[in-house]
Amino acid sequence: MHLQPLYADSRYFPHAPGRDVSRALFEGGVCLPSGSNMSAAQRQRVCELVLRGLELTLGVAA
Numbered sequence: 672m673h674l675q676p677l678y679a680d681s682r683y684f685p686h687a688p689g690r691d692v693s694r695a696l697f698e699g700g701v702c703l704p705s706g707s708n709m710s711a712a713q714r715q716r717v718c719e720l721v722l723r724g725l726e727l728t729l730g731v732a733a
Contacts, residue, residue: 673683674697685691704717726732 672678673681673693683693685693703721704713709717
C-alpha cells in the first residue's frame with residue numbers, strides 16, 4: 672500500500688532494515704479485475720487470459 676501515490680507521504684515500517692517485502696510483492700504481483708458485479712462471462716475471460724499468459728510464459732499448456 673505504501674507504494675501507491677495516495678500514501679506517498681505516509682510513514683512506512685519495513686520488516687527489517689534493507690528488507691522491503693512489500694516492495695517485492697508489489698513489483699512482482701499481478702492486479703486482476705474483480706468485483707461482485709462481474710458476470711460469469713467476464714470471470715471466465717479473466718481466467719482464460721491468465722491461463723494463456725502462463726502458457727506463453729512457461730511454454731506449457733495449462
